[in-house]
Amino acid sequence: MSGxxxxxxxxxxxVRREASATVRASLAQVIEVSFARCNRVVMCLALLxxxxxxxxVVWAELVYSAHEEDYCDEPLxxxxxxxxxxxxxQSLQKTIMRHCxxxxxxxxxxxxxxxxxxxxxxxxxAALVWPLVAGWMLxxxxxxxxxxxxxxxxxxxxxxxxxxxxxxxxxLFISVMLCLIRRGVLALPRMPGAAPEGSxxxxxxxxxEPARFNxxxxxxxxxxxxxxxxxxxxxxxxxxxxxxxxxxxxxGGWMQVACTCPLCRSDVTGNA
Ligand SMILES: [Zn+2]
Ligand SMILES: [Zn+2]
Numbered sequence: 001m002s003g004x005x006x007x008x009x010x011x012x013x014x015v016r017r018e019a020s021a022t023v024r025a026s027l028a029q030v031i032e033v034s035f036a037r038c039n040r041v042v043m044c045l046a047l048l049x050x051x052x053x054x055x056x057v058v059w060a061e062l063v064y065s066a067h068e069e070d071y072c073d074e075p076l077x078x079x080x081x082x083x084x085x086x087x088x089x090q091s092l093q094k095t096i097m098r099h100c101x102x103x104x105x106x107x108x109x110x111x112x113x114x115x116x117x118x119x120x121x122x123x124x125x126a127a128l129v130w131p132l133v134a135g136w137m138l139x140x141x142x143x144x145x146x147x148x149x150x151x152x153x154x155x156x157x158x159x160x161x162x163x164x165x166x167x168x169x170x171x172l173f174i175s176v177m178l179c180l181i182r183r184g185v186l187a188l189p190r191m192p193g194a195a196p197e198g199s200x201x202x203x204x205x206x207x208x209e210p211a212r213f214n215x216x217x218x219x220x221x222x223x224x225x226x227x228x229x230x231x232x233x234x235x236x237x238x239x240x241x242x243x244x245x246x247x248x249x250x251x252g253g254w255m256q257v258a259c260t261c262p263l264c265r266s267d268v269t270g271n272a
Contacts, residue, residue: 195259226250
């Protein structure tokens with residue numbers, strides 16, 4: 001392969017990765033909108049867990065008051081005091097920024113001064129590191145009161161559940177949906193912004209010719225940007241007015257939710 005060929009294929013790879021990222025972002029956006037109700041259920045669950053966490057923390061504070069003098073080979077009582085402080089700081093972040101750090105976004109604009117950024121970073125870091133340190137101490141404590149151990153274990157359990165509900169579950173949900181939609185297993189529900197019925201059939205069908213689907217600037221891409229599978233004779237290919245090509249079935253699924261090209265967002269129904 002000559003130097004210029006290598007550069008060209010590198011650039012093609014970049015273009016394909018960019019196209020795939022664009023489609024992924026657009027699909028994820030569509031899925032989020034389609035399943036907004038599901039999202040609301042997750043948010044309600046997260047809110048319930050947050051309220052539950054407050055109850056647990058108050059209980060842990062009572063355990064701390066009753067058992068702070070108990071002998072313990074790890075500072076579990078201090079960890080309980082620390083999580084209480086971390087949660088208070090997290091919940092009063094805006095007030096602390098306004099009164100202690102003299103920063104009010106409404107008056108001073110969205111650009112945060114260094115002291116505010118530092119405060120945010122440190123309070124986030126403290127919240128993230130606490131369960132790790134507490135878990136490590138819990139594993140290494142052999143001679144602590146049962147109540148102290150139980151209080152720390154319950155808070156760590158709560159932390160893990162919160163992270164799963166707020167971050168891991170939505171991420172898995174979107175990824176699985178994305179995969180099913182790309183594979184054609186699942187059709188997106190018809191959305192208000194969908195292309196009019198029959199517009200897919202008005203797009204020209206392009207015959208597959210290996211020489212044309214070569215990823216060259218003058219040719220066509222070798223893969224469909226929606227499902228990422230290479231084009232071949234088996235699946236019908238259509239071309240949008242903007243010149244982009246997709247599997248007919250893939251674009252059909254897409255047009256259930258939008259009338260714009262998944263890649264360049266121009267109108268695929270031919271209207272400007
Ligand atoms: Zn496809
Ligand atoms: Zn396009």
